[in-house]
Amino acid sequence: MGNINYDDYLEILFMIKRIIGLSIILTIGGIISVGFTPEKSNDMKSYSTADLDLYYIAPNFNEIDENLLSSNITSSTIFGTPELTRSYIGFKEALAFKESRGDYGIINQFGYMGKYQFGIGTLALIGIKNKNKFLNNPELQEKAFYANVSRNKWILRKDIKWFVNKRMNGIIVTESGILAAAHLAGPGAVKKYLRSGGVEDFTDAFGTTIRYYMKRFAGYDTSFVLPDRKAKALL
16 A cells, blocks of 8 residues: 555544444434334223213303302302392392393393393283383383293292202202293293203203203292282383
8 A cells, every 4th residue: 555644644534433423323323212112012002992981961151150159159259249148139130140240231142131131022021112211221120020030930830839849950949940040041941841850951042051040040039029920010
């Protein structure tokens, strides 16, 4: 071999270092990849939902807060409503807060009006035909609420006698719960619900059910309301 000058010698050394360094990197990479090789016991095929009970009932958005109401947290803490007794006044104000946040002048997207969200058809049944007069008169709205509850109590008098204090769909049926549900769905729908053992439920446009109203407004004293088939809202 001929003589190798100093520059050629340095270049050969540099190439040798590169070859050795690359060999070390490849060796380390191979060790790491082997360490992460999945074992048969980690095969995802071994995970299965077979024979598991995956059926459950999820509440709609309007029903989620009922679990909070059954806890030690008061309704005023959750919803900002005033502390009220379990009287007729407490009943109507709690229902009004759920319906409209207590706003006498509101009309929702479906045309239901006022503090208690009455429809035109229901108002006609209790003697109110002028919706503007109704919206602009809080006293008339209060009388309308009482008249409607009174009428519903007469229609549902037998069902109140038969079903109060019985358990249905996991809740104890109460008179105030029945009357609240009748405000939501009408007395006919509540009759079907009760007489079907809770099978024929009703759901409004917001996803609210009879069962939910019967639970949320249970336990109020509505003995103040007298049943009246011909109840009218008169000033």
